Amino acid sequence: MAVELRSEIFDVGAELRRYQDAVLRARGKYGATVTFIGTMRDFNEGDAVQGMTLEYYPGMTEKHLHAISDEARRRWDVLDTLIIHRVGKILPDEPIVLVAVWSAHRAAAFDACRYLIEELKTRAPFWKQERLPDGMRWVEHNTPP
């Protein structure tokens, strides 16, 4: 179970392979891997977005992500979870977040992955500030699922 904050772009496929090969303690046991990848769009609320800065609360953000990972393992029969989230400056088409869940069967992995990304989006302390052609703008609320 891992939570990682990254200030540089990351390769989703490479991260999944790295985690499965080097960290996952469930070799031979998992039959399902469900991933969610959140990617930065170049538009929001009708405006072109050139980039964004992701602010977070050092200490609380990591603690919250660990807490929801623990909760997912309590609620579902999952073998392992991984959350990687960007902080700092980010550009359109770059991944913002990767959530991955491993389980023996697919239902638990789907349910736990959905839970993790929805909890992250509604409660984890991250804030987006968009760079528009005419200046910076704080995102005031996330879009619906």
Place this chain on the structure above:
Amino acid sequence: MSITVKFFASLRERVGHSEAVVDAAGPLTARDIWARVAGTQPMPPNTLVAVNLEYTAVDRPVRDGDEVAFFPPVTGG
């Protein structure tokens, strides 16, 4: 008592600083702490409050040594 106060994102800009220390005699709630640090800036109604890295209610009493954070609705993911 001494309370560390943190502001994030748009609230940091609104209040004008990211961190402050409040030295005062208790009892005080998180809302009282806002008033001490933010002066005449009213607290937006959707403000979220955390004490020692856990979400809490704005009218909860704070204790000596606590870290109190104020921030707007979160927008990660």
